[in-house]
Amino acid sequence: MYKIMIIEDDKKLQELVRSHLEKYGYQTCTVEDFSNIKKEFIKNSPNLVLMDINLPYYDGFYWCRDIRTVSKVPIIFISARGSDMDQVMAIENGGDDYITKPFSYDLLIVKIKGVIRRVYGEYSESTHAEVFEVDGLYMHIHQNVIEYNNRKVELSSKEFLLLYSLLKNVDQIVSREELLEILWNDIDFVDDNTLSVNITRLRKRLEEIGIADAIETKRGQGYRLVNNWGKTLG
Incomplete structure (x- = not known):
């Protein structure tokens, strides 16, 4: 079942859309705090977003x-707002489609089905999983969010890349050179201190979801992520 997040401050329209989507078998969620929609998005982890333009x-x-x-x-x-410029801006700012109010619910459902089919279904260009999991530790790939025992925390892009590499090689040493290469890009200068700082931050993020002492430092070699949370669950 796909979850759709409705970001609409008109409560009447919000409930009408929500009711109609649920009739078609979609799970829905709405925004409570319009001052921090990103936080609400991460908390709900939807598969698709319906976004109004005029918001608080x-x-x-x-x-x-x-x-x-x-x-x-x-x-x-x-x-x-149905002008060509608004629709252009929607696409240029990262949107996938645009529907002008007032709209028919049949059109809305067709648009949703088309986008879901393209992104998740038979026309999907990507076969990569949205979530990577090891013994109950989940990494939400496109959100930079990790989850364990129903506790979630958002990571920076560098923290996420480091954890992904360590988790793919769980209980094995990953060299400092390999981790430094992961952090490197054309913009940021990366050195041993950058790696150490990000590892320290990553340890704190893991502690926030209840996983402590999982990253071991192997002097002269690199780091190892020890699966101590899997033993706890087992």
Whole structure:
């Protein structure tokens, strides 16, 4: 069952859309705090977002860009603003489709089905899993979020890349050179201190979800992620 997040501050329309989607078997969630939509998005982890443009605090274009920093989840704009420029801006800011109010619910369902089929179904260009899991520790790939025992925390992109590499090689040593190469890009200067700082931060993030003392430092070699959480669950 696909979960759809409805980001609409008009409560009446929000409930009408929600009711209609649930009739078609979709799970839905809505925003409670319009001042931090990104946080609400991460908490709910939807498969698709319906986004209004005129919202409190910041407009939908802003929140679309903000969500795009943590996820590639499809976003369909729904707005009374029907100009060509608004539709262009929606796409340029990371949107996948655009529906102008007022709209028919049949059109809405067709648009949703088309996007889901393209992103998750038979027309999907990607076969990569959305979630990587080892013994109950989940990494939400397109969100930079990790989860364990129903506790979630958001990582920076560097922290996420480090953990992904360590988790793929769980209980094995990953060399400092390999980890430094993962952190390197054309913009940031990376050295041993950068690696050490990010490892320290990653340890703290793991502790926040209840996994302590999992990353071992192997002097002169690198780091090892020890699966002590799997033993706890087992």
